[in-house]
Amino acid sequence: MLRNRIRQARLAAGLTLDALGEQVGVTHTAIQKYEKGTITPPSSQLLKLARACGIRVEYFFRTHEVELLEPEFRRLSTFGKTAQEALKIKVVDLIEKRVELLGFFPESPILQFESPAGLPQHINAPEELEAFADQVRDTWKLGLNPIGDLTDTLETLGLLVIVVDEDNPGFSGLTATARTSDGRTYPIVVVSSHWPGDRQRFTLAHELGHMLLAGRLGADLEVEKARDHFAGAFLAPMAAVVQNLGQNRHHVEWRELYALKHAFGLSMAGWLLRAKQCNVITEAAHSSLLKLFSAKGWRKQEPGDPVAREIPRLFEQLVYRALGEQYVSESKAAELLGIPAMRFHAERQLELVDAAAQSAVAF
Numbered sequence: 056m057l058r059n060r061i062r063q064a065r066l067a068a069g070l071t072l073d074a075l076g077e078q079v080g081v082t083h084t085a086i087q088k089y090e091k092g093t094i095t096p097p098s099s100q101l102l103k104l105a106r107a108c109g110i111r112v113e114y115f116f117r118t119h120e121v122e123l124l125e126p127e128f129r130r131l132s133t134f135g136k137t138a139q140e141a142l143k144i145k146v147v148d149l150i151e152k153r154v155e156l157l158g159f160f161p162e163s164p165i166l167q168f169e170s171p172a173g174l175p176q177h178i179n180a181p182e183e184l185e186a187f188a189d190q191v192r193d194t195w196k197l198g199l200n201p202i203g204d205l206t207d208t209l210e211t212l213g214l215l216v217i218v219v220d221e222d223n224p225g226f227s228g229l230t231a232t233a234r235t236s237d238g239r240t241y242p243i244v245v246v247s248s249h250w251p252g253d254r255q256r257f258t259l260a261h262e263l264g265h266m267l268l269a270g271r272l273g274a275d276l277e278v279e280k281a282r283d284h285f286a287g288a289f290l291a292p293m294a295a296v297v298q299n300l301g302q303n304r305h306h307v308e309w310r311e312l313y314a315l316k317h318a319f320g321l322s323m324a325g326w327l328l329r330a331k332q333c334n335v336i337t338e339a340a341h342s343s344l345l346k347l348f349s350a351k352g353w354r355k356q357e358p359g360d361p362v363a364r365e366i367p368r369l370f371e372q373l374v375y376r377a378l379g380e381q382y383v384s385e386s387k388a389a390e391l392l393g394i395p396a397m398r399f400h401a402e403r404q405l406e407l408v409d410a411a412a413q414s415a416v417a418f
Contacts, residue, residue, distance in 0.1 A: 057092070057095065060115045060117075062090040063147075064104065064105070064108040064114060065090075066140060068108040069141055070108065071083075072086045075104070075108070078107040079103045080103065089104075101115055113390055117151055119154045119155045119158070120235070121151050121233050121234065122147075122234045123243075124231060124232040124233070124234050126143060127229065127230050128226070128228070129228045129229075129258075129261075133224075134225035135225070138226070142221055142226065145221070146219055146229070149217050149219065150241070152370075154233075154235050156370070156374060157373075159382040159383050160373075165210070166211070168214045171190065171191055174187065174190060174267065175271065178268070178272055178273060178276065178281070179275060180275075180276075181281075181332070184281060184284045185284075185332075188285050188292065189294075192292060199294050199295045201290075201295075201318055205259055205260070205365060206218075206365040206366065206368075207367075207369070209244070209259060209263065210367060210369040211369075213242075214242055214243070214263070215233070215241050215243040215244070216245075216365070217243055217245045217246075217367075218247070218255075218366070218367055219246075221248075221249070222249045228245065228246060228258040228262055229243075229262075230242075230265050231245075244263070246258050246365070251362055251364065253321060253322040253361070256290060256365060257287075257322065259365070261282045261285075261286040263285075263289065264282035264285035264286055268282060284332065290319055291319050291329050296326075296330065296333040296335060297335065300315075300335045301335065303335065304330070304335050305340065306340065306344075312327060316362065317360075320362050322362075324345075324348065324354065324357070327345065327348065371392065374388050374392055385399065385403070388403075
């Protein structure tokens with residue numbers, strides 16, 4: 056297992072054998088032998104390997120192995136195989152920590168994710184996607200209001216949301232099933248920590264559509280467009296679109312779209328498309344507004360403040376829950392969160408919070 060961990064850490068860090076050897080102070084042949092298992096590196100070398108790869112040394116000794124089943128990336132052509140493999144290793148690292156944590160509980164503290172019961176088996180037209188999204192929201196009792204914290208909503212339902220440090224512009228989301236060595240499975244969705252919140256939220260909703268729409272789409276529907284349509288309808292239901300924009304409009308103001316973007320966490324471009332999909336504006340009006348939108352350079356970067364990024368909180372909450380129930384020690388809790396023990400102790404006692412508050416008052 057150690058040899059595999061060394062190779063995975065190197066690939067996740069994007070290092071060649073030569074580059075890692077240079078940082079550690081050994082030849083590329085030595086690194087190759089570590090990865091083949093013909094030589095076991097001493098503890099001093101493991102520390103250097105961990106530092107070079109940007110990980111904690113405990114990564115090399117984990118006993119919880121996770122396999123990603125049927126991983127599906129968006130935009131495969133612009134996100135090469137090497138980049139995909141490196142990202143998958145990063146994701147597996149984060150999932151292994153979650154799996155280890157869940158194993159400390161006598162009973163699973165999270166739900167088993169399930170598709171809502173009674174969803175239609177066949178969807179053959181775009182308008183049916185609207186009804187499908189409404190039914191999903193209704194079953195999960197989400198109403199018509201904006202979903203304030205989409206990550207928390209999905210994780211409460213049993214879907215693991217992984218926010219990974221990935222700045223490659225070709226990466227546009229990943230969905231997969233994580234399977235542990237003892238046969239447990241967890242559906243996962245992966246987004247980048249570098250994206251603005253509206254992009255994260257749309258990708259999460261798109262990948263949710265990937266899971267829920269699997270095997271239901273008719274031959275006349277393009278899969279990616281259908282998932283995108285579901286994502287928009289899930290984040291901004293037709294009734295909410297009509298309520299906020301009106302039944303029929305000849306034109307919409309940019310400021311309206313900006314305000315709605317921040318209210319619902321759906322981009323201005325997304326709201327413009329929803330206005331057309333919900334027949335609030337015509338195809339011609341949408342085309343005209345989209346040309347103006349593009350001319351302003353907003354297709355690359357929309358104006359004003361970005362939507363706040365999604366931050367998964369369930370993992371940290373469960374770490375403290377396990378600590379409170381004495382399922383884990385303080386040192387293990389710090390290890391799971393990947394922070395120094397002294398810092399964890401201070402955060403546990405809210406000492407850093409008090410210090411921040413005092414600094415704010417002093418300022």
